[in-house]
Structure formats: C-alpha cells, structure tokens
Amino acid sequence: MSTAAPTPTDFIREIIDEHNRSGRFDGRVRTRFPPEPNGYLHIGHAKAICIDFGIAAQYGGECNLRMDDTNPEKEDQEYVDSIKEDIRWLGFQWDRELYASDYYEQLYEWAELLVEKGLAFVCDLSVDKLRSYRGSLMEPGRESPYRNRSREENLGLFRRMRAGEFPDGSRTLRAKIDMRAGNLNLRDPIMYRIKRAHHQRTGDKWCIYPMYDFAHGQSDSIEGITHSICTLEFEDHRPLYDWFLQALGIFAPQQIEFARLNLTYTVMSKRKLLQLVMDGLVRGWDDPRMPTICGLRRRGYTPESIREFAGRIGVAKTNSTVDVQLLESCIRDDLNRRAKRVMAVLRPLKVVIENYPEGTVEQLVAENNPEDAAAGTREVPFARDLFIEAEDFREDPPKQWFRLAPGALVRLKHAYIIRCERVVKDASGRVVELQCSYDPATRGGEAQGVKVRGTLHWVAATTAIDAEVRLYEHLFTQENPGENGDFIADLNPASLETLTGCKLEPGLRDAAVGDRFQFLRQGYFCVDPDTCPDHLVFDRVVTLRDTWARIEKKQG
C-alpha cells in the first residue's frame, strides 16, 4: 500500500470534484490568474496564484495569465512586466498570456447586441444624478428617465459614443436590469463609460472603455475558463456576471470565491502599498520590508517557502488574519535545510588572546551545514586578535548566562575554549577590549573535561572583511495597522536598522547578490542588490528562534 500523504483538499477542490463527477465541464479544468496591472503583486496574490496554478496542475488543466486592463488611467506596462516576472519567480508558468483589452471589439459587439435586445440603454445622467437614482443600501433605486429610449436611438447614441461625439463622462451605457434589486450591482449597472485616456496596449483607439463588470465574466467565457476563482468581494458581482453571460447566450464558467489573505503587522491593499512607495516611506516596491513578491524576494525569501506558506494557510471563505510568524516559520524551515553557515560579527568587540602567538594565522575546519553533510566543510582563519559579538559579553551577567563574563569560560565555535581574564575600558567606562587566554588543548572546540555551555561566533581581526548589514523588523507596530486611525501612524520607526563595519569571515568576499547564508546564532541573511565590488550589503531575512531572549524577557 502506498503511504503517500493525502492530497490536500479544500472547498474549491471539492466543488471541482463534484463537477467532474457530474460531468458539468466534461471533466475539464481551466483556471486563470487575472490581475489588474495597476500595482505590484504581493503575498496575497501569491496565495491566489498558488490556488489558480496549483489547481490547474493538480487536475491536468491549464491556467492562463490575463491582465484585466479595463482602466487605462491606473494601469502601466511597468506593472505588466513586474507581474510576469513575479509569477515566474514563484515557479509557475502560464499557458497563455492574455489581455482583456484584446477583447474590446468583441465586448463592444456584445454591448450592441444587448442594446438590440432591449437589455441596455444609453443614459445621460451625470455622476451625481446617477448616484442619487441608485438609491441606498436600504432603499430601492429609481429608474433613469432615459431608460425607455428606443433601441434605434440607443444604438445610434452608443455608436456616437464610440465615435467620440460626446465629452468624457457625459453619457454611459447601462444594462437594464432592476433598480429595486437588493444587490446594488443589479441596479442598471454601467457597462461603458466615455474616457479619453491613453491605454498602454490599445493606445488612443478607444474613447469608451468597458467597466470591469462588463469585461470580466465575458473574458473568462471567451477563454473557456471552467472555474473562475476570485476573492470574496466579488461574490455580489457573480449574479451580474451570470446575467450578462445568459443574456449573451455564451459559455458560463463557475465563479468560486475565497477569503483573501491578511497578515499581522502588514498592510495588503494596493492603495496603501502604493502610498508607502509614492510617499517615500519605504525605498520602493521591492523594499525588503514590503509584503510584495519583489520585496520578499529581495529580503531573501525563497519561492519554495512562499509556496509552502500558501499551502499551510489553506483556503476557505472565513475572513482571517494569518500570524506573520507562520510565514517566518516557513522561511526558517527552508533555509535551515539549505543555507550555508558562516560567522559574522554584527557589533564587534575586540578580543585579544594573550597567550596565542603574535603574527600566527591558523586555519580551522568548520562544517558548512549540520543539516546537510553533503554541504562539506570550509577553513576559517584564527589569530590572536579577534572580534566577538558585543552582546555576548556582560560585565555583570544575569542568571543563566552561558556567554562571556569576567573570569568565565566560553567556546569559540570551531576554535578553542577561552577565558576572560581582564576587561579594558575607555575613559567613559565603555568596554572596548577583552583580554583572554586560550587552552591549546581544546583546538576545534573540544572541551577537556570541563562543561562549557556557551559557544560564541567570532572572526579573526586581520582577515575579516567589512560589510553593511540591514536588520529588519515588522514595518508596523500594530497587528492590524490603521485599526485605530491612520495606518501611517502605526509605521514602526525601528523597522530598519543599518549596521556598518560588521566583520565577516573572509570566505564571504565572493558572495553574489541573492546568495543566502545563516550567520551563526543570529539568523538568515541575503546579499542585497546594493552590493558592489568593494561594498557588501546584507539583508536580514529572519532571525533564528532566540530562546535566550525569551528567558531574559521573563527575568524582567
């Protein structure tokens, strides 16, 4: 018997299974990922991408990429390019690359067809009038005074709209449905508006553009999409899409809605992310603190970890906010298995091994990854003058302190057991140097009889290379930014800390942009694109779990 893990299931896959049993789509499964190219993709889109592409792959179907580009004022080729790059990076390949704008002519013909059927009319109501005629959530709307124009008049007017005979905003084409409907989307919704805007693909060919609601369902239909998977806010639009499809008599996909992803300490709306970028509150769409795919990529997240995350959060209709620690757990998991261990001292404190010969440099052997024997070993130089992490020394150590303190013994990873003999301070009383002794018999870190609980990372002073290291924390201080007012006010002033003069073991000299490492005892770090030949820059992907920090916090 096979013991393969059961394939994960969710309510969407159950619906598809049911369709396959009943033969509704002849066993066919075709999905699509339909972004509007008006911003960069974020981790919430990654969830949708994993669902859309994952389902198609699982059922042996296809998944298209379609840009829903129906609002030229907000869309841009830059976004199209970034969307494609991010999807590929995540590890997915679409079957066809499509654009709603490719269907403009067909959509226009369908609009004329609805006019001819008496199911659409040209309305001259202004924006304000139209709004007041729409009614409210509680009260029904009123029919437009233009609702009963003849088919011939509507057709003529609509053609003249296309021909550019009327000013922007002066007229709309509306579907004739039901102004009393509880679902506001059905209150004679706008199908076309006049808008003289340059479109990134169709240029100035059109001065009328279809509304998203008049494009989305038909686009899916044209493409033969069987399962049109989208987020919850489009649930109220499904009856409208179905109305258009039925009125037109064309293939009807099944729309299925799921809850979008929210993450603690994160904002996810495109509007807010755009504001962070435009107002210079972050360094760009790919700022490593951003939840954008490109931000996560620059930060050092792997595609595998993001896909794993998407799998672990599941798919449901319940509104939910996932703990960002789950995402962090996924990248730790992945990098723990794959990242090469190196030693890097972020805040250096000088250590002199007084009984170690001056001018000598010896090479010590260090394993590259205890999780992966195949990763091999490397040599790390050791000498009399070293740097250790400043926070690894306490003059007055608290209880449970395993690290260095006056008179204390500690192991230098892969090297020797040392003892702190004397503390050197400057005029202001700041500790500037530790004078230590070492036990030559402990080479490699082998404790001789004594129990040494603390093990520190270190680098030899003369061979160390310098680097800049950027430490990141959550971009926001509140779990739900903006909950108590403006989300900008919840920005974390400590979300970026830049350290310079960090000391790295010399093997890191040739690290390439995008390379990821575990800095022993500190976390995972990724070489930032700001790196140039004489200036290394690292981003902290995520810290290691820090049990000591928790103990100390509890001690108060």
Next chain:
RNA sequence: UCCGGCGUCGUCUAAAGGCAGGACAAGGGACUUUGAAUCCCUGAAUCAUGGUUCGAAUCCAUGCGCCGGAACCA
C-alpha cells in the same frame, strides 16, 4: 434597517450524523561545539438557545456577532 457571506484552540485550518485532529504560537523537558536545529511532553476550541437523533461542530429553527456591498475602480 436591504443584499450577500462567514462564526471550531491565541492564530490559521481539518473533521460530509459516530474519538473535535494538524500546523504556527505558548509552556515544560531531553539533546546540543549555533540558547539554532531535532526529539518528547503539556495546556488550549465547536458564537448562543432551543429542536431532530441512540448519537450533532455537522441537520432544522430562532437569536447574536463579524465581514463585504451604494466609483463612470478592480
């Protein structure tokens, strides 16, 4: 108050009338040349009230709560 949707450990998510399970988080322990990783253990939930049933998270009823919906945005 109209339309639609949703309520399961702190969080996310399973359980299709039959032992409320998993993951993250939390707490404890073992191990440790990373206070990492790994391993073991513990605590922790069915919105409420009725009903149907031998048996209800699941079916029914009534409440309550939360989310979305009134761009010529998507």
